[in-house]
Amino acid sequence: MNLDYTAEDELFRAEAREWLDANVPREVRPPDGPGMRDFDLGWQRKQFEGGWAGVSWPVEYGGRGLSLTHQLIWYEEYAKAGGPNAELLFVGCNHAAPTIMARGSDEQKSYHLPRILSGEVAWCQGFSEPNNGSDLGGLKCRAEIVGDELVVNGSKIWTSSAHLADWQELLVRTDPAAPKHKGISWVICDMQTPGIELRPILIMTAPGHHHFNQVFYTDVRISLSNVVGEVNDGWKVAMSTLGFERGTAGMLENIRYGAVVERLVDMARQRLGTSALENDDIGQRLAQLRAEVTAVRAMTYRIASRAAIAPPGSEASLARAFFSQLQQRIRRIALDIIGPDSIELPDDDPWIRPYLRTYSNTIAAGTSEIQRNIIGERVLGLPR
Amino acid sequence: MNLLPTEEQQQIVDMVRGFLAGNAPLERLRPDKFGQIGNPDAALWPKMAELGILGLGVPEDGGGLGLSAVEETLTYIEFGRALVSIGVLGATLGAHLAARDAPDVAAAIMGGSTAVGLATPRGAVEHSDGRFSGEFHLIEADEAEFVLLLTSEAIALFRNEDFTDRSARLSMDSHMRLMRARLDDGKALGWSSVTEGVDHARANLLIAAYATGLAEAALAGAVDYAKVREQFGKPIGSFQAIKHKCADMAIAAEVASCQVSFASVILAKDSEESRFHALAARIVAVDAALKNGATGIQVHGAIGFTAEVEAHLFVKRAHLIDFIGGDQRVQKAQFIGADAVM
Ligand SMILES: Cc1cc2nc3c(=O)[nH]c(=O)nc-3n(C[C@H](O)[C@H](O)[C@H](O)COP(=O)(O)OP(=O)(O)OC[C@H]3O[C@@H](n4cnc5c(N)ncnc54)[C@H](O)[C@@H]3O)c2cc1C
Numbered sequence: 001m002n003l004d005y006t007a008e009d010e011l012f013r014a015e016a017r018e019w020l021d022a023n024v025p026r027e028v029r030p031p032d033g034p035g036m037r038d039f040d041l042g043w044q045r046k047q048f049e050g051g052w053a054g055v056s057w058p059v060e061y062g063g064r065g066l067s068l069t070h071q072l073i074w075y076e077e078y079a080k081a082g083g084p085n086a087e088l089l090f091v092g093c094n095h096a097a098p099t100i101m102a103r104g105s106d107e108q109k110s111y112h113l114p115r116i117l118s119g120e121v122a123w124c125q126g127f128s129e130p131n132n133g134s135d136l137g138g139l140k141c142r143a144e145i146v147g148d149e150l151v152v153n154g155s156k157i158w159t160s161s162a163h164l165a166d167w168q169e170l171l172v173r174t175d176p177a178a179p180k181h182k183g184i185s186w187v188i189c190d191m192q193t194p195g196i197e198l199r200p201i202l203i204m205t206a207p208g209h210h211h212f213n214q215v216f217y218t219d220v221r222i223s224l225s226n227v228v229g230e231v232n233d234g235w236k237v238a239m240s241t242l243g244f245e246r247g248t249a250g251m252l253e254n255i256r257y258g259a260v261v262e263r264l265v266d267m268a269r270q271r272l273g274t275s276a277l278e279n280d281d282i283g284q285r286l287a288q289l290r291a292e293v294t295a296v297r298a299m300t301y302r303i304a305s306r307a308a309i310a311p312p313g314s315e316a317s318l319a320r321a322f323f324s325q326l327q328q329r330i331r332r333i334a335l336d337i338i339g340p341d342s343i344e345l346p347d348d349d350p351w352i353r354p355y356l357r358t359y360s361n362t363i364a365a366g367t368s369e370i371q372r373n374i375i376g377e378r379v380l381g382l383p384r
Numbered sequence: 385m386n387l388l389p390t391e392e393q394q395q396i397v398d399m400v401r402g403f404l405a406g407n408a409p410l411e412r413l414r415p416d417k418f419g420q421i422g423n424p425d426a427a428l429w430p431k432m433a434e435l436g437i438l439g440l441g442v443p444e445d446g447g448g449l450g451l452s453a454v455e456e457t458l459t460y461i462e463f464g465r466a467l468v469s470i471g472v473l474g475a476t477l478g479a480h481l482a483a484r485d486a487p488d489v490a491a492a493i494m495g496g497s498t499a500v501g502l503a504t505p506r507g508a509v510e511h512s513d514g515r516f517s518g519e520f521h522l523i524e525a526d527e528a529e530f531v532l533l534l535t536s537e538a539i540a541l542f543r544n545e546d547f548t549d550r551s552a553r554l555s556m557d558s559h560m561r562l563m564r565a566r567l568d569d570g571k572a573l574g575w576s577s578v579t580e581g582v583d584h585a586r587a588n589l590l591i592a593a594y595a596t597g598l599a600e601a602a603l604a605g606a607v608d609y610a611k612v613r614e615q616f617g618k619p620i621g622s623f624q625a626i627k628h629k630c631a632d633m634a635i636a637a638e639v640a641s642c643q644v645s646f647a648s649v650i651l652a653k654d655s656e657e658s659r660f661h662a663l664a665a666r667i668v669a670v671d672a673a674l675k676n677g678a679t680g681i682q683v684h685g686a687i688g689f690t691a692e693v694e695a696h697l698f699v700k701r702a703h704l705i706d707f708i709g710g711d712q713r714v715q716k717a718q719f720i721g722a723d724a725v726m
Contacts, residue, residue: 001649265720375631
């Protein structure tokens with residue numbers, strides 16, 4: 001075990017820090033709408049032009065081809081520099097791109113990967129359906145093969161940023177007769193295709209906050225050449241992406257939360273006084289959270305150490321399940337520190353909206369109950 | 385950067401694990417037919433000394449093996465898993481302190497010819513320049529020549545006879561011998577304060593590692609049982625109420641193990657961040673040991689409430705080590721006052 005960095009690593013860190021200090025956007029990120037799209041894509045373009053967009057992406061796809069350690073260093077510096085949480089980029093960079101790299105055709109790679117990396121396009125994820133959330137494998141959105149096209153009919157729901165995205169990674173049922181995991185295909189869908197309609201869905205964080213959508217497909221025609229992997233092999237293709245999401249893709253958020261806790265410690269010291277804090281219930285809980293978020297960084301390092309040997313497996317669910325609930329407890333304590341004024345929702349609010357947002361952390365991308373099933377069955381070997 | 389054990393480190397773990405499997409199986413802690421219990425681990429010290437385990441992390445010029453806090457930490461996880469008498473902590477920490485100021489004492493401890501008990505405060509401790517007064521619990525000190533005192537402010541080594549007014553008590557963790565005693569202006573053979581060096585941080589780190597072992601062993605016992613115990617025609621581990629409890633235990637153990645490893649690497653570098661990371665490790669690991677110990681009993685049902693299986697031992701040992709040098713409340717008060725390490 002070691003936490004040593006080579007001289008070359010340190011040089012990389014210094015360069016990253018310098019570039020971030022000069023380039024991290026100082027203006028506030030719009031929470032939604034075309035302004036948010038412009039902000040996130042603009043930031044991605046800037047990172048791309050600076051050579052920082054795909055630190056661990058292979059060189060052949062426009063990345064720097066560096067190790068996961070470099071990626072980790074980049075995330076650490078990114079968090080320290082207060083880099084924005086550009087969520088709109090997540091599906092493209094952390095889902096679609098790795099999937100296309102692993103399973104896509106040469107044509108799909110050469111068309112999509114550069115556009116994702118350079119911040120030209122935004123992607124969304126069309127997996128969940130009204131009747132299939134946790135039971136994703138039972139999804140019903142139908143795609144019939146007609147000539148060299150798929151004809152899609154059905155609906156997806158909870159599609160984050162579908163209203164701002166150019167492309168969608170779409171899971172459809174191509175063989176309703178096959179066993180449920182064997183009749184699914186993973187398809188690249190152009191969001192401008194005729195027959196796609198959106199119903200905005202408002203979320204609980206603040207009035208009028210439009211985050212995700214229900215998406216309806218009526219005779220939507222997609223070329224068969226947009227299937228990634230084989231037709232009817234989409235479940236396996238999708239699982240490779242989810243494994244990625246549970247493993248390394250969460251690193252930046254893990255690291256960022258250390259700074260959130262330190263802001264809370266500062267706020268608590270100011271409001272309660274340093275010595276009073278030590279024996280106050282808030283101080284005790286904050287100490288626990290501070291220890292836990294410190295441990296999350298250690299978990300991130302261990303995941304990176306393991307990932308250097310083999311792709312993340314089910315054990316990545318340990319960190320994810322822990323972190324999603326830890327985020328909730330961290331955001332919750334902000335209200336206790338703020339006190340009575342926490343029932344206000346000011347425009348420039350740094351605490352209440354993020355607190356409300358954490359209710360989704362144990363639901364999105366596999367609920368914490370599903371994560372525990374995975375840990376129980378695949379990590380501990382308990383019977384189904 | 386790599387937070388996984390190297391091949392050599394894994395060999396040390398395997399060696400210690402093998403030694404403990406042969407010499408300290410958990411069944412040794414089951415009561416005999418009279419319900420008599422006593423600590424059978426005193427016999428381990430000379431054998432562990434022979435393998436170099438008691439001076440593993442002490443520098444070579446101090447008579448130890450000269451390995452780092454990383455290796456030391458890995459062995460302590462194994463000690464926790466096997467519920468090795470916590471007296472071992474007195475030996476390790478005592479050897480570190482004595483190696484600097486009293487080499488003959490260090491040699492005796494590392495040679496396994498003399499045991500080192502532990503002392504932990506029952507209330508306020510007065511301390512100035514290596515002289516300590518106060519009321520204490522002595523743990524595993526009955527046959528010990530020396531006693532290692534840990535408070536939240538300092539770590540110090542004494543002769544056992546420095547402690548007076550001794551009266552034996554039965555411990556909640558009944559394998560551990562316990563007594564009350566006091567020190568009146570007792571002069572330490574060697575000591576250091578929480579703010580200098582890494583001695584104090586090492587104490588917290590090794591307690592954290594031991595607690596991680598307790599959390600892992602409680603988890604392993606619960607999972608093994610959940611796979612074989614059947615009710616309603618199925619293994620109880622197939623019920624989510626049990627499966628999710630086991631998953632939570634696995635999460636807690638993983639959190640502890642990661643932070644303990646991280647802190648051990650920091651401490652091995654003598655870094656100023658040692659204190660912060662060792663405290664964080666202690667807080668998450670003792671938490672994991674207490675929680676997993678309790679959950680492990682519940683997963684077993686009534687058999688978990690008996691002295692016939694090991695489930696109850698982990699939570700009791702967790703309570704005991706929680707108080708060594710100050711419980712979670714004390715540790716958290718210190719930790720929230722510490723400067724941030726980013
Ligand atoms: C903010 C947010 C953004 C999202 N973005 C997207 C997106 O962009 N694209 C997309 O495709 N999806 C998205 N999702 C959907 C998300 O993946 C699903 O919500 C999730 O998979 C759970 O499905 P569900 O909501 O239908 O809940 P359900 O599956 O109906 O679950 C309801 C409750 O039952 C529990 N439950 C269900 N099955 C089991 C079981 N076997 N064992 C124990 N408990 C069980 C669940 O844990 C949960 O508590 C998003 C969700 C949120 C909250």
